[in-house]
Amino acid sequence: MTDEIQAEIQEELAAAEAVRPEKFEFAIRIRGLKNQFGDAVIHENLDLDVRSGEILGIVGGSGTGKSVLLRSIVGLQTPTEGEIEVYGKTLDAITDQEESRDLRRRWGVMFQGGALFSTLSVAENIQVPLREYYPRLDQKLLDEIAAYKVSMVGLPPDAGPKFPAELSGGMVKRAGLARALALDPALLFLDEPTAGLDPIGAAKFDELIRELADTMGLTVFLITHDLDSLYATCDRVAVLAEKRVIAVGTIPELLATEHPWIQDYFNGPRGRAAASCKQAIERQDGKS
Amino acid sequence: MVARADFDYSDGANGAAVRFTGRLTLARLGDVPARLDELGPIESIDLSGIERIDTVGAWIVTRTVNEHGAKVVGASPEAERLLEALKDDKSEYRVHRDRRSAIERMLDQVGTASLAIWRELVGIIDFFGAMIVALGIQIRARRRLRWHAVVTRFQTVGVDALPIIGLMSFLIGIVIAQQGAVQLEQFGLEVFTINLVGRASLRELGLLMTAIMVAGRSGSAFAAQIGTMKLTEEVDAMRTIGVSPMEAIVLPRVAASTITMPLLGFYASICAIIGGGVFCWVGLDIPPLTYVQRLREIIPMHDFYIMLIKAPVFGILIGVTGCYEGMQVRQNAEEVGKRTTSAVVAAIFLVIVLDAFFAVFFSSLGWN
Numbered sequence: 001m002t003d004e005i006q007a008e009i010q011e012e013l014a015a016a017e018a019v020r021p022e023k024f025e026f027a028i029r030i031r032g033l034k035n036q037f038g039d040a041v042i043h044e045n046l047d048l049d050v051r052s053g054e055i056l057g058i059v060g061g062s063g064t065g066k067s068v069l070l071r072s073i074v075g076l077q078t079p080t081e082g083e084i085e086v087y088g089k090t091l092d093a094i095t096d097q098e099e100s101r102d103l104r105r106r107w108g109v110m111f112q113g114g115a116l117f118s119t120l121s122v123a124e125n126i127q128v129p130l131r132e133y134y135p136r137l138d139q140k141l142l143d144e145i146a147a148y149k150v151s152m153v154g155l156p157p158d159a160g161p162k163f164p165a166e167l168s169g170g171m172v173k174r175a176g177l178a179r180a181l182a183l184d185p186a187l188l189f190l191d192e193p194t195a196g197l198d199p200i201g202a203a204k205f206d207e208l209i210r211e212l213a214d215t216m217g218l219t220v221f222l223i224t225h226d227l228d229s230l231y232a233t234c235d236r237v238a239v240l241a242e243k244r245v246i247a248v249g250t251i252p253e254l255l256a257t258e259h260p261w262i263q264d265y266f267n268g269p270r271g272r273a274a275a276s277c278k279q280a281i282e283r284q285d286g287k288s
Numbered sequence: 289m290v291a292r293a294d295f296d297y298s299d300g301a302n303g304a305a306v307r308f309t310g311r312l313t314l315a316r317l318g319d320v321p322a323r324l325d326e327l328g329p330i331e332s333i334d335l336s337g338i339e340r341i342d343t344v345g346a347w348i349v350t351r352t353v354n355e356h357g358a359k360v361v362g363a364s365p366e367a368e369r370l371l372e373a374l375k376d377d378k379s380e381y382r383v384h385r386d387r388r389s390a391i392e393r394m395l396d397q398v399g400t401a402s403l404a405i406w407r408e409l410v411g412i413i414d415f416f417g418a419m420i421v422a423l424g425i426q427i428r429a430r431r432r433l434r435w436h437a438v439v440t441r442f443q444t445v446g447v448d449a450l451p452i453i454g455l456m457s458f459l460i461g462i463v464i465a466q467q468g469a470v471q472l473e474q475f476g477l478e479v480f481t482i483n484l485v486g487r488a489s490l491r492e493l494g495l496l497m498t499a500i501m502v503a504g505r506s507g508s509a510f511a512a513q514i515g516t517m518k519l520t521e522e523v524d525a526m527r528t529i530g531v532s533p534m535e536a537i538v539l540p541r542v543a544a545s546t547i548t549m550p551l552l553g554f555y556a557s558i559c560a561i562i563g564g565g566v567f568c569w570v571g572l573d574i575p576p577l578t579y580v581q582r583l584r585e586i587i588p589m590h591d592f593y594i595m596l597i598k599a600p601v602f603g604i605l606i607g608v609t610g611c612y613e614g615m616q617v618r619q620n621a622e623e624v625g626k627r628t629t630s631a632v633v634a635a636i637f638l639v640i641v642l643d644a645f646f647a648v649f650f651s652s653l654g655w656n
Contacts, residue, residue: 214369
């Protein structure tokens with residue numbers, strides 16, 4: 001009898017956990033976004049929804065404004081027109097400093113070059129957001145948190161005390177990811193995480209992102225040029241072209257559309273290679 | 289209603305049975321870790337009562353498990369996954385520009401340069417205002433100034449500059465005394481060399497030379513450091529985290545140069561006076577004792593006050609100009625060099641303009 005009630009409570013709790021962060025079907029909602037620099041219009045009438053708990057890949061040719069889109073969402077770039085809501089809140093409309101800090105606490109951003117603070121060690125970099133938001137955490141716990149974050153992103157044990165200048169490109173990215181994850185954000189922004197990595201490193205990084213997103217229930221906004229990354233990690237893919245999002249969907253759905261850019265992208269030599277590689281892996285998995 | 293993390297416990301034979309409740313997350317952690325440390329041996333951990341868990345919560349659990357050999361019961365699938373993940377851890381067609389007539393190009397350049405100067409002036413004033421606002425926010429939010437960063441700058445702006453400023457001022461003192469003596473000798477008034485050295489050093493030259501040196505050493509360093517931080521997106525990273533760059537980067541630097549300038553200015557004046565004294569002793573046979581006595585008679589106290597009023601103003605100017613130029617860096621590494629140069633040029637120019645203003649101002653106050 002008590003076991004049944006116990007089981008029910010467990011189920012309810014599990015259900016509540018599964019929709020984390022509760023209440024929001026969409027982590028990010030963008031409506032009619034326009035970004036303009038001088039005479040150059042980067043985005044116009046751009047709409048995009050990012051569902052809670054999904055990994056959304058953003059693809060597009062160079063100069064289509066993928067990074068500008070990311071910068072608009074996190075508030076580094078004020079849009080010319082349009083609305084961006086992150087968890088129901090519009091960053092521009094927030095005047096209260098505490099409220100904007102509250103929103104910033106729920107996301108982590110990993111910049112293309114890592115953007116680690118060069119005067120601080122890897123561990124200290126991870127602790128910066130923790131110290132900013134939770135000044136009362138004691139040093140011992142801070143150190144332990146930094147240590148397990150370092151291990152979670154797959155850095156070697158001796159990486160913590162090293163300075164960014166002493167790290168390789170791949171390690172800098174992992175350290176950047178660790179800092180983005182410092183506050184256990186619900187939403188993670190990744191700007192070309194696998195650019196500049198060798199294929200093995202890139203594959204490991206894809207695996208890592210997938211794994212972290214699954215374990216921590218993350219919503220991931222992933223900008224990438226890497227087709228292998230798209231196949232390996234993304235639940236859905238949004239295609240940026242003609243100053244807006246021309247299509248959003250799973251890769252098979254996108255392949256069914258007839259837009260020439262999308263066809264070129266996925267059916268070009270590189271696209272086919274990535275697709276057949278994925279099929280081969282699946283076949284092998286099926287046999288074993 | 290958001291429940292903070294909490295726990296209750298009951299003592300058993302092999303230690304306490306701990307049952308967690310509320311949200312076992314970073315934001316709601318409170319004093320749970322500290323209280324948990326106070327408990328004796330822990331036999332089991334019950335997670336059935338928690339609303340939510342994140343990696344920090346899972347870490348607290350893992351830590352306790354490792355320390356006490358406790359068992360975990362009642363973990364949800366999510367909690368289970370997090371615990372599992374933490375378990376074995378630790379440890380870019382034209383090529384040429386349009387050709388235009390020389391007159392057109394000249395007019396274009398003059399116009400562009402004039403606009404640039406105007407924008408720069410407005411930009412510095414604007415930046416100064418933004419800095420004051422940031423200071424106000426910091427004071428209102430009762431966050432303390434980053435003294436650690438300020439003290440680090442004392443070293444680089446102040447202490448490290450002592451040898452070069454001392455030597456420079458000492459030599460300037462000798463040069464003033466020597467050139468003055470040559471002119472005054474024609475009238476048999478060599479003894480007035482002391483007036484020349486004493487008053488010029490304390491009132492004008494000591495501080496002015498110091499300001500030029502600090503602008504060259506530290507203003508440029510501020511611009512270059514901040515410029516590089518802009519390039520590597522460090523400044524953007526700070527903003528996304530929610531750390532104000534004004535507060536973390538600009539204020540400590542401006543505070544350091546403002547506090548350091550009066551000290552360095554006074555030190556430079558004394559060095560110049562010593563330099564002048566050495567020349568008077570060796571070249572004019574005026575013994576040091578007489579030199580000091582004469583200085584006390586001829587230097588009015590307000591010369592010292594004038595220096596103390598001007599110094600912090602020059603300090604703020606050098607700090608603000610350096611930081612402003614650094615923050616203007618965009619896109620490429622070349623910009624860093626350009627901005628560093630304009631930081632030094634603008635700072636020295638503005639210091640001299642302000643110094644001329646101060647000279648007229650204090651004279652009309654009757655402080656001659």
